[in-house]
Amino acid sequence: MTVCVSTKACAVALASVAGWVAAPAMAASAEVADYPKKPIHMVVPSTAGAGADILARLVADKLGKTVGQPVVVENKPGASSVIGTTTVARAQPDGYTILFTWTALVQSSVQKTKPPYDVFTDLAPVAEVARSSFVLIGATSAQIGSVTDIIAMAKQRPGQYSYGSYGNGTSSHILGELFKQSAGISMVHVPYRGGAPLLSDLQAGHIPVAFLDFASARANAGNERLRMLAITSSERSPYFKTTPTFGELGIRGLDIEGWFGILAPGKTDPAIVKKLSVAVGKSLHDPEVAKRMEELGVTIVGNSPNEFAAKLRRDEEKWRTIITNAAIRAD
Numbered sequence: 001m002t003v004c005v006s007t008k009a010c011a012v013a014l015a016s017v018a019g020w021v022a023a024p025a026m027a028a029s030a031e032v033a034d035y036p037k038k039p040i041h042m043v044v045p046s047t048a049g050a051g052a053d054i055l056a057r058l059v060a061d062k063l064g065k066t067v068g069q070p071v072v073v074e075n076k077p078g079a080s081s082v083i084g085t086t087t088v089a090r091a092q093p094d095g096y097t098i099l100f101t102w103t104a105l106v107q108s109s110v111q112k113t114k115p116p117y118d119v120f121t122d123l124a125p126v127a128e129v130a131r132s133s134f135v136l137i138g139a140t141s142a143q144i145g146s147v148t149d150i151i152a153m154a155k156q157r158p159g160q161y162s163y164g165s166y167g168n169g170t171s172s173h174i175l176g177e178l179f180k181q182s183a184g185i186s187m188v189h190v191p192y193r194g195g196a197p198l199l200s201d202l203q204a205g206h207i208p209v210a211f212l213d214f215a216s217a218r219a220n221a222g223n224e225r226l227r228m229l230a231i232t233s234s235e236r237s238p239y240f241k242t243t244p245t246f247g248e249l250g251i252r253g254l255d256i257e258g259w260f261g262i263l264a265p266g267k268t269d270p271a272i273v274k275k276l277s278v279a280v281g282k283s284l285h286d287p288e289v290a291k292r293m294e295e296l297g298v299t300i301v302g303n304s305p306n307e308f309a310a311k312l313r314r315d316e317e318k319w320r321t322i323i324t325n326a327a328i329r330a331d
Contacts, residue, residue: 032271035095039070042262044100045084047077050166050195051132051215051296055260056100058292059129062283067276073100077194080108080169082116089117093265095272098126102213103171103258106316111169111329119316124273125308126262127280130298133233133257134175135217135243140225141205147183147230147249150209154185162188164198164210169328171258172198172211174319175232177326179211182251202226213258218297232256239297259315260298261308270305277305 042060046052057073064071076084081104091097109119117123138144144153154161165173168191180187190207192198195216202210203225211232212220218239220226228243234255236245246254262280264273281302283289293300303311 031094032269032275035272035275036067036069038096039072040064040067040095041097042071042073042100043084043088043097044073044075045077045081045104046075046166047194047196048075051213051219052100052102052195052260054215054219055130055293055296055298058289059100059262059280059283062286062289063279066279066283080104080111080167082108085123086116088263088265089122091265093124093267093269095264095268095276097265098276099123099263100129100260101263102260103315103319104169105261105263106312107171107174107319107323108169110316110320110323119312120309122266123263124266124268124270125305125312126264126273127277127305128259128261128301128303128308128311129280129284130260130293130300131257132214132260132298133231133237134171134211134213135231135240136175136179136209136229136246137202137212137217137220138209138227138229139202139205139207140227142208144208144227144229147244147246147251150229151183151185154183154187158186159188162190162207164190164192164202164207166195166198167191167193171213174323174326174328175211175254175256177328178253178256178322179246179251181326182246182253215296215298218295230254237297259301259311273305 042056044053044056053075060071060073076087081101085099085101085105088097088099105119109115144150163176165176173189173191176189198210201207217228228240230246230249231237231240231243232254233245234247284300284302290300
């Protein structure tokens, strides 16, 4: 034990200790003040050209201008978004690797026996970017003019018609299973590795129908090889005025909305998370970005980290109930 021999000596010793304690805090404060001082990598767990990728690149471009550093998009698709998500969950928590993801984040977490990450501890919510519906789309070459046609054909030839999805356990898979149950039909699920190959085969008529996110549907609104059959929103979309909702068609349980959002590694400094969240919100409300997102048919959110965290908790409970009742598994 060290004993001070004078008042002056004690004062010097206490000042030294205070300096040692304050140094890390001052360094952390400086890191936050300087953030970001190099490019930020935005991981998108989908294929290039998919709806999430389109939105991510739109947001990344404006976010980079807002923070004064490039935001580089990296596509890491696979395993219902798990591969890309794992990359971010295990990344250095310094704010330079972030995740742009969607509803699959919580859907995957309730379908995996042993997920490689915990959504609520290994990731830090930054901001919910937008919300969106889904659209059931048919291949024109399949000669399906309506949802009624699909149901009639599937009942006439059970198990002989298929529907495509972005992959096992994704929203398009879950919605396909809910549709089968609600309509009382049997169809074969054909999983793809993301939105781009699914869309390609749908256009070519290799599969008759599939659920696509609204951004992807909106981007293909004028495509003569595709037909918009029904939407999962509670009301008709102004972009697809002739497309009915499932509720209108008497099919229950498909009034479902998805979301897109940004998260950072779980141990990222809350001050950096907050700084990034403010920048995201500012970027989303830029007139050009807002106009483009409206054209894509998504609703801008731009909430706080705490609000997004609460949203994730609610959403996990909702999808856990849906997935359990539908007996859907990704593995």
